[in-house]
Amino acid sequence: MTGSPPLPRRVEVLAGLSIAIDLGLGQPAEHMLRSAVVACRLADRLGLAREQRATIYYATLVMWIGCHADSQEYARWFGDDIAVRRDSYLVDWSGLPYLRFLLGNVGRGEPVGQRVKTMSALFRDARGNIATLVHSHCLSAAALARHIGLGPDVEQAIAFTFERYDGGGLPTGAAGDAIPIEMRVAQLADMAEVHERLYGADGAMAMVRSRRGGHFDPAVVDAFCAHCADLFPAPDDDPWQQALDLAPDAEIRLDGAGLDVLLTAIGDFVDLKCPFALGHSRSVAKLADSAARQVGLSAADTDAIRRAGFVHDVGRLGVSNQIWSKPAELTGAEWERVRMHPYLTDRVLTRISGLGTIAAIARAHHEHVDGTGYPLGIGGAALGRSERLLAAAVAYQSALEPRPYREPMSAEDAAARLRRRAQRGALDGDCVAAVLTAAGHARSRMHRDDTLTPRETEILGLVARGLSNREIAERLVLSEKTVRNHVERTYTKIGASNRVGASLYALQNGLAGPPD
Known part of the structure; x- marks a missing residue:
């Protein structure tokens, strides 16, 4: 799209x-970025090599990536x-204090009977069960680091996320x-x-001194305390920009395929x-x-x-699996947390x-044309x-x-549900028809009867954005006369007599598209 911003850096x-x-993790946004800044500065104080510092940067950013893959467990x-992840930052992961922490958090938020049952199952082999969970985390973290294109050094480092300097960690000791x-x-920077x-x-x-020689390497602790x-x-610094400036490959910009x-x-x-959402x-x-x-x-659109579509559900990570996995009706408070995930x-x-x-499209994936969606309840011309x-x-x-509260629907039942939502005005009829055609269903009758061709629809969207016939011609590599003919036919089909009428029609039917 002409005038679009450049694609982001990796x-x-x-x-x-x-x-x-x-x-x-239950932490404020930019926790891991701030931790990466601390880790890189600490690496400099320790005199580590550039390659080690580069590994530290990305290992700190993504060291907990495996936790989310094991949220179900x-x-x-x-x-x-x-x-439980949020509160675990405040305890040392060893000895009786850690066992008390686990005991106090087993079945958190569940009914008393269920908590007792879960507690009994966990503590029959507490270390074995936790070791299994940690081992799964480490395998998941390493696989995910490889999947997102980080190097083997990062992959190797994050396999040790739960280990302790004194040998009391997991999964290998x-x-x-x-x-x-x-x-x-990275461990020290994250906790600190x-x-x-x-x-x-x-x-x-x-905190760091109390874990010297236990959780943390004494040499790293001493360097931290000397330069804390x-x-x-600083409070008025921008952690996002500081972390980006420290990146070992800050100059690499993605192309379309890489993005x-x-x-x-x-x-x-x-x-x-x-x-249940895999894929x-x-x-x-x-x-x-x-x-x-x-x-x-x-x-471009x-x-x-x-x-x-790839990233519309990123906000799911901010809602507990205790809610996503609930087989029964959600409470009002739980439903409010679900409604927040597009905002996240x-x-x-x-x-x-x-x-x-991309963000504007993704955050609206649960909004409805009739304004009954969430999180903002916008509709009509706003979509x-x-x-x-x-x-x-x-x-x-x-x-x-599948969902915890229902079995998966057949393709025909899913299509019928979509059509019903379009009929009552929640979903756009044209868009439902297009999705069902893309999914292999027979083409449905379009909700609108303007019979616009794809080219006329595209030109109407550009008209609504305020482009002149000449600008549209330049963008679409057409002659100005051809564009004028398309515009005139479009006006006739939608019953518009000027650009304002055409623009209002485009807004009401979701044809205007995003601005440049």
Whole structure:
């Protein structure tokens, strides 16, 4: 699209991923970015090599990526998987204090009877059960690091995330220098960031000293304490920009194919949070892409809706699996948390330069034309054709997948449900027809009867954006006369007499598309 911003740098997308990881940790956005700043500065104080510093940077950003892939198991033992991860930052993971922490969090938020049952199952072999969970995390983290294109050094380092310097960690009990120095630095930076934010520099140093020789490498602790005042971002600093400036490959900008590969990997990562959603994001992106071509969206708009499909559910990471996996009706409070996940998607994606249009489409994937959707309840002219297409694609694909409260629907039942939603005004009829055609169903009668061709629809969208006939001709590589003929035929078909009338029609029917 002419005038579109350049595609983001690779590190920007990975920084956005780190904010998504923060959601699942119960930490404020930019926790992992701040931790990466601390870790890199600490690496410099330790005199580590450039290659080690590069590994430390990315290992710190994504060290907890495996937790989200195992959210189902966390929820099985601890109920609210996000709450237990958040609170675990405040305890040392060894000895009786850690056992008391586990005991206090087993089945968190569940009825008393269920908590007792889960507690009995866990503590029959507490270390064995936790070791199994940690081992799964480490395998998941390494696989995901490889999947998103990080190097073997990062993959190796994050396999040691749960190990301790004293050998009391999991899953292998590695100790001392057997734990890569990159992870020894990342571990301390991750924990210290939380304690400094909550209790100040003195609180962070007290925590770090208390774990010297236990959780943390004494040499790393000593370097941290000697330079603590210089390691943390200042309150008025921008952690996002500071972290990007420290990136070892800050200059690498993605091309279209590279962006698709990375967004696909992130969507795969998000889907792992809920086993019943495996492959959901890929399927939605493919369906939305095909439907966009059906209705004649431009190549740029088709790219945007496909990419929004890959990452529309990133905000799911900020909602506990205790809710996603509930087989019964949600409470009002639980439903409000579910309604927040598109907003959380927006928070992640809007931080990444060049993804503004993608974020706008993705955050609207549960909005309805009649204003009954969420999170904002917007509708009508506020939803462009891309947003309406993605909403229809998400609704169809979700129907095909199992949920804890229902079995998967057949393709015909899913199509019938989509048509019913279009009939009552929740989904756009044209977009439903396009999605169903893309999904292999017989072409349905279009909800509108204007019989616009794909080219006329495209030109109407450009007219609504305020482009002149000459500008449209230049953009579409057509003659100005040809454009004028298309515009006149379009006006006749939709009953408009001027540009204002045509623009209002485009808005009301979601044909205007996003602005340049």
